[in-house]
Amino acid sequence: MALASRARALLPGARSWGAVLARVTAQRAMSHRVVVETDAAAGVAVMKFRNPPVNSLSLEMVTELVINLEKLENDKTVRGLIFTSESPGVFSSGLNLLDMYGRNPAHYAEYWKAVQELWLRLYQCPMVTVATINGACPAGGCLISMTCDYRVMADNPKYTIGLNETQLGIVAPFWFKDTLVNTIGYRASEISLQLGLLYPPAEALRVGIVDKVVPEDQVHSAALAVMAQWLAIPDHARQLTKAMLRKPTVDNLVRQRDADIQQFVSFISRDSIQKGLQMYLQMLKQKKA
Numbered sequence: 001m002a003l004a005s006r007a008r009a010l011l012p013g014a015r016s017w018g019a020v021l022a023r024v025t026a027q028r029a030m031s032h033r034v035v036v037e038t039d040a041a042a043g044v045a046v047m048k049f050r051n052p053p054v055n056s057l058s059l060e061m062v063t064e065l066v067i068n069l070e071k072l073e074n075d076k077t078v079r080g081l082i083f084t085s086e087s088p089g090v091f092s093s094g095l096n097l098l099d100m101y102g103r104n105p106a107h108y109a110e111y112w113k114a115v116q117e118l119w120l121r122l123y124q125c126p127m128v129t130v131a132t133i134n135g136a137c138p139a140g141g142c143l144i145s146m147t148c149d150y151r152v153m154a155d156n157p158k159y160t161i162g163l164n165e166t167q168l169g170i171v172a173p174f175w176f177k178d179t180l181v182n183t184i185g186y187r188a189s190e191i192s193l194q195l196g197l198l199y200p201p202a203e204a205l206r207v208g209i210v211d212k213v214v215p216e217d218q219v220h221s222a223a224l225a226v227m228a229q230w231l232a233i234p235d236h237a238r239q240l241t242k243a244m245l246r247k248p249t250v251d252n253l254v255r256q257r258d259a260d261i262q263q264f265v266s267f268i269s270r271d272s273i274q275k276g277l278q279m280y281l282q283m284l285k286q287k288k289a
């Protein structure tokens, strides 16, 4: 889909193409939540998350990620893409709780459509994708990293990774679950997802949710080394193989995208879920205090 249609699909509130452009441009002018640095000679881009304080995946951030991904996919000189946080400490705190709490159904639907779009684009990305996990990586942050072809995590016991949704009283949707099962297998997913486990680096490596753990100061060089190894494979062969492996999981969501949005809206709008999110947000504030 062209950038214009993609932006329009992601920003359904905008009535015209001009309005879409104005809104996206305004967002970008206000702040760049995603910074892309491209090494054209190496054919590698680094996408850095910059959405303080904790790189939460707000609607604006998700939209910027999708737009930047599309741009890179159209740039034939870029074969590999590394994701990381501009500020070590938090890779991404996951979906933005404030996009899921205290808003109206139209907002929830718009948000969920954008999150689906991001996952679909990342999971089918033709580039080699490597996540450089240089901080906490719960829930949606973990999902983003699991869409990558390879995950390198910094060896800092303060950093954890996993799908912790049940700990918030919410249920990870089936495509989060599918991505986890594809990454760590069925039995490990049963334990991991029901308990909402967040793994420190050594455990994350043992369960297979990350592929490599390295000292924190080596995390970027390790990611570049992995990238070089993957880029040694001819693109067409690797891309077709990736598509073959991931197509059934992608098709599963594509078939039921609208139903999934309806389900999300009705689930997240429940009083009991809203109350749970409110308590979780309060807990985060108290922890800070």
Ligand SMILES: CCCCCCC/C=C/C(=O)SCCNC(=O)CCNC(=O)[C@H](O)C(C)(C)COP(=O)(O)OP(=O)(O)OC[C@H]1O[C@@H](n2cnc3c(N)ncnc32)[C@H](O)[C@@H]1OP(=O)(O)O
Pocket: 053, 054, 056, 057, 090, 092, 093, 094, 095, 096, 097, 098, 136, 138, 139, 140, 141, 164, 165, 168, 170, 171, 172, 173, 263, 264, 267, 268, 281, 284, 285, 287, 288
């Ligand atoms: C059928 C469909 C069902 C629904 C499915 C929904 C699937 C959901 C997926 C998700 O991703 S939900 C989000 C899950 N994320 C978390 O549980 C992480 C929560 N955050 C943390 O654990 C910590 O913040 C951190 C990431 C470990 C960082 O810790 P640090 O001590 O550095 O910062 P804090 O003081 O905790 O936070 C600063 C500031 O940021 C706010 N915040 C944190 N996380 C989020 C978030 N995900 N969304 C929005 N805001 C977040 C936190 O409340 C603090 O705010 P203030 O107190 O400064 O106002």
